[in-house]
Amino acid sequence: MTRRIALTVLALVTVLLVLAVVPLGVLLTQREETSFRSTAEASAGTLASAAEEHLSDHKPDTDMRELLDETQDEGGCAAVFDAAGQVVARTSCSTATDDGTRSLVAAALAHPHTTAHRSGDTLTVATPIGDSADKVGVAVLVKSADPLDDRIAVVWGWLALIGVVGLVLGTVVSVRLARWVGRPLQSVDAAARRLGEGALDVRAPADSGPEEVRRLAATFNTMAARTEALVHGHRAVTADVSHQLRTPLTALRLRLDLLAADAEGEDAVELAGAQEEIARLSRLVDGLLAAARAENAVPRPVPVRLDDVVAERIAAWDPVAAERRVELSSHCPGRPTVFVGAGDLEQLLDNLLANALDAVPGGGRIRVEAAPAAAAFGPGTELRVIDDGPGMSPEARATAFRRFGNPEARGTGLGLAIVHRLATANGGTARLEDTDGGGLTVVLELPAVPRGQVQEPGRPPQPTG
Structure with a gap:
């Protein structure tokens, strides 16, 4: 439960951080790109104004040359084209005059607005020179986009750091919250389990x-x-x-x-x-x-070797059976192991054998058999105590597991009630069947040792993990 609460709160914090950080990062990125482009367009516009004084008013190109030199000093490239598309002036670098800028120059001459194009790590801006009706040329400015990429990387880096810090804080809070809620519940669960164990x-x-x-x-x-x-x-x-x-x-x-x-x-x-x-x-x-x-x-179940206990109880009851001329035998193939409380299997067999010996007349037989339990019961072992005595009527079998419920009982009428209580308390079942040829068969279905526990008969089970 603690893990589920922590993971749920952590997932919620993660979703909230993603919904908050990603849109903010996209917005800041767009803002940086817009600011960078606006700065480049403003620089190109200033160059176009200086070039217009030279091309339209035929003033000296001193201001234009100074702007070209400043652009070059800042790491950019620039060029001024006349209305025919010929280069009037440019920086020493040829990026602003290569074939890639010719289409931008033509577009700037054909349209009355500035044209900008991002290609790889450079931004190219083409600004018309002169009035929209009488263009005298185009100013082209090429700037490296590395500063823009660096600023965007810094923005995303800070946002990532904020997200990581928020995630760490969310993890700490979720774990503490989960423990605050889960540990008392685990204590109640452990107390309830111990109470159920006695x-x-x-x-x-x-x-x-x-x-x-x-x-x-x-x-x-x-x-x-x-x-x-x-x-x-x-x-x-x-x-x-x-x-x-x-x-x-x-x-x-x-x-x-x-x-x-x-x-x-x-x-x-x-x-x-x-x-x-x-x-x-x-x-x-x-x-x-x-x-x-x-x-x-x-009961606190432990693994118990059924065949060993059956052999021991048969040996203990054999003198009584011999005195009454009753044959006792057993058949437990496969050396099965059942999961019952310490001493409970012995008590079950003692009550069943005592009842059978009281019911079977001289010369009769009592047989104890073990086999895998039916699929409907689950993993376990079916233990049968079979006698050829007078058996029970259907009415007597219906109430045989109640205290004093069997009106045909020859003893105290408590043996089968004890058997039923011990079997069900250990997670098993008990039922009565007719024996083929006459008599009564008591069938006990006892659970097997759970997976993941060491099967050491007579000792409490230990987890293997």
Whole structure:
């Protein structure tokens, strides 16, 4: 943004300078040319007057000769022609009498006005001598245009200097203006990004920049403070509920265990049922706490080798699967790398494998597969957890990702809700499909490592540029 503001102001200053300097330069150039031509015509007119006294009044040519000598001393050339076009007098240089001036002499004799012509670096002026009705000759003056060109160059040089100075000042002003506006906005942007990453105590500086930007920063800080209070309050409630529920549940379980040790008959059966209920309540509390942590989590993605994590979790769950006579297997070709928060992929797989093991009967199979994601999702990897259990009805699949939304759930009903929250928080998707031949397939689409970042699994991505 800073660069765009600076370039915009600089472009505006450049346009204004061009519109002001170029027309002024053209005007001053025309003025210099007009002044130079007028001076030359005046000198030629003076020479013509002196020549008329000699040609018409037959006075001595002293004045005419003096003017010719002065012209020569000034670096010019001059000549006086009679009515027949013959040279009467001239300076030592022959420029005023060469073939190029003959046409001007003829034009001056035919017309009652002075004729001027610029050719290269010289200006030639031909002035009729005598009355318009009775011309007795022509005075020709040839002057070098180098002084004119030098003055024009000086004019354009000063204008160029003024333009450069104006451009430099415009650049300085535009950069300072852009920074004055852009830096506070960048600070607000950085604070918003950090807030989105979970730094709830971050605040944006509200003491610099334009008034509108300061108001924006103040509004952001108010929002951040309220968000921090809400999140901290929610976390405090979660922690309090965890403490208040776990302690009495643990105490109740210990008392039931003591009673069950001496119970017999129907009392033992009732106590065993009570112990199962206590265990279910403990699992429910643990699930609620895990769901709350998943909802409050703000992942900071890092590159993670999917095949390594899948192999690790398969190995961890294999004893449980073997005890329940369920076959666990995986297939992750190409050693894919996904871009998710540290530990999130492990939690996703643990919840999915736990759900699948609860659903699949003895002798069943659970398979974990990985493949490139569909083109509609973008660059990434598709992770599938496939089981051949009883599956889900369409009604149950429609609400399976909500907390306690699956009426057919055998566990706490929170596993798939945690999976959906973690997948979407990492920029992925989660959906349920029927398994060919019966069962349920959970499909996760996880993002790939963005371009321009080093793919070092387990470490934060580093820009390559």
